[in-house]
Amino acid sequence: MNTVIRSQLLRFSVGRGQQFRFSTAAANGNDLVIGTVDETLGIAMLTMNRPPANSLSLEMNEAICTSLKTMESNPKIQSVILSSSNPKIFSAGLDVSELVSPHPDRLPKFWNSLQQLYLDLYGSRLAVVAAIQGHAPAAGCFLAMACDYRIMSSGDIGGEGGGDMKKRFVPTIGLNETQLGIAAPPWMGQLLVRTIGFRQAELALAMGTLFPPDRALSIGLVDAIESEQHGAESTIIEGLSELLPSISKDQASNPLMQKAFKQATTFAKIPPHARVASKLVTRQSHIHDMIATRDEDTAHFCGFVTQEAVQKNLIAYVEAMKSKSKKK
Numbered sequence: 001m002n003t004v005i006r007s008q009l010l011r012f013s014v015g016r017g018q019q020f021r022f023s024t025a026a027a028n029g030n031d032l033v034i035g036t037v038d039e040t041l042g043i044a045m046l047t048m049n050r051p052p053a054n055s056l057s058l059e060m061n062e063a064i065c066t067s068l069k070t071m072e073s074n075p076k077i078q079s080v081i082l083s084s085s086n087p088k089i090f091s092a093g094l095d096v097s098e099l100v101s102p103h104p105d106r107l108p109k110f111w112n113s114l115q116q117l118y119l120d121l122y123g124s125r126l127a128v129v130a131a132i133q134g135h136a137p138a139a140g141c142f143l144a145m146a147c148d149y150r151i152m153s154s155g156d157i158g159g160e161g162g163g164d165m166k167k168r169f170v171p172t173i174g175l176n177e178t179q180l181g182i183a184a185p186p187w188m189g190q191l192l193v194r195t196i197g198f199r200q201a202e203l204a205l206a207m208g209t210l211f212p213p214d215r216a217l218s219i220g221l222v223d224a225i226e227s228e229q230h231g232a233e234s235t236i237i238e239g240l241s242e243l244l245p246s247i248s249k250d251q252a253s254n255p256l257m258q259k260a261f262k263q264a265t266t267f268a269k270i271p272p273h274a275r276v277a278s279k280l281v282t283r284q285s286h287i288h289d290m291i292a293t294r295d296e297d298t299a300h301f302c303g304f305v306t307q308e309a310v311q312k313n314l315i316a317y318v319e320a321m322k323s324k325s326k327k328k
C-alpha cells in the first residue's frame with residue numbers, strides 16, 4: 001500500500017518494499033528536486049529538477065538542503081547520487097534573476113541559502129557522488145566540488161545537426177566568474193584550491209576557465225569521465241532503475257549513471273563511522289572558517305551586487321543570455 005504524507009515543503013510517498021520517494025515542492029507546485037531512497041542498498045538519489053537550467057534560486061538551495069537533511073536523518077542511508085533531470089545541464093550556477101534589482105530582504109536570505117548549501121553538502125555525513133551529465137559553470141561547479149566524488153559525461157551524447165555535420169556536445173565545468181566580471185567568494189575559490197591544487201586553481205580562477213571533460217579529469221576537477229552512449233538493455237544493473245525517479249527512468253542504461261551508482265554502492269559499504277571521521281579530517285577546519293566569516297561574507301556579497309555598475313553589467317548579461325536563447 002502506498003502512503004502519501006504531505007506537508008508544506010515535503011511530499012513523501014512511501015512505496016513498495018524498502019523504497020521511499022519524496023519530492024520537495026516549489027511555491028508554484030513544481031518539484032525542484034526529486035529524491036528516491038533505497039534502504040536495502042543504503043543509497044539515495046537526489047535529482048535536481050528546476051527547468052530550464054537548474055539554476056540556484058533561494059527556493060532551489062533550500063530544496064536541496066531539505067532533501068539532503070531528510071536523507072541524512074535516515075540511518076540506513078550512507079551515500080547519495082546528486083544528478084540532474086536535464087541531460088545537458090547539471091546546474092547553470094546562481095539564478096541570475098536573484099541578482100538583478102534584488103529585494104533588500106531577499107538578497108541576504110538568498111546568499112545565506114547558498115552558504116547553507118555549502119555547509120550542508122560539504123559537511124554531509126553522507127558520501128555524495130555527483131553525476132555531471134552536462135554543463136556545470138560557476139556555482140554549478142561549486143555544487144559538484146562540494147560532493148565527495150565527481151563523474152562527468154565525456155560529452156559524446158547524441159549530437160545536434162544530424163548526418164556528417166553532427167555537432168558534438170561537450171559539457172564544461174569550472175569557476176568562470178572572472179569571465180563574467182566578478183570574483184568567486186573566498187570559500188568557493190578555496191574549494192577549487194582544495195580540489196585541484198594551488199597553482200592550477202590560481203590559474204583557473206584568474207582566467208575563469210571552463211574545462212572540457214578530459215581536461216577536468218587531468219587536473220583532478222572530476223574523478224572520472226564516462227560516455228553516455230546507452231548500453232544494451234542487458235547491461236542494466238540491478239537496483240539503479242528502481243532508484244531513478246520516473247522522469248529519469250531512461251537513464252538506467254546510461255553508463256555515467258551506472259558508474260555513479262556503483263561508486264555510491266562502494267561508498268555505502270565502507271564502515272560509516274570511519275568514513276565520516278576521515279571526511280571531517282579534511283573538511284572540518286574549512287567549514288569552521290566559513291562559519292566564522294559568514295556574516296562578513298553576506299555583507300560583502302550584498303554590497304557588491306547592489307552597486308550601480310554591477311547592476312548595469314548584470315542587466316546586460318541577462319539580456320544577452322535571453323537573446324542568445326531566443327536565437328536558437
Ligand SMILES: CCCCC/C=C\C/C=C\C/C=C/C(=O)SCCNC(=O)CCNC(=O)[C@H](O)C(C)(C)COP(=O)(O)OP(=O)(O)OC[C@H]1O[C@@H](n2cnc3c(N)ncnc32)[C@H](O)[C@@H]1OP(=O)(O)O
Binds near residue numbers: 053185188304305317
Ligand atoms: C553574473 C554576475 C553574478 C554576480 C554575483 C556576484 C558575486 C559572485 C558570487 C557567486 C559566484 C557564483 C556566481 C554564479 O554562479 S553566476 C551564474 C553563472 N552562470 C552562468 O553565467 C551560466 C549562464 N548559462 C550558460 O552559460 C548556458 O545557459 C549553459 C549553462 C552553458 C547552457 O547552455 P544552453 O545553450 O544549453 O542553454 P541556454 O543558454 O539556451 O539556456 C537555457 C535557458 O536557461 C536560462 N539560464 C541559463 N543559465 C541561467 C542562470 N544562471 N540563471 C538563470 N537562467 C539561466 C537561459 O536564460 C535560458 O532560458 P530561456 O527561458 O531563455 O530559455
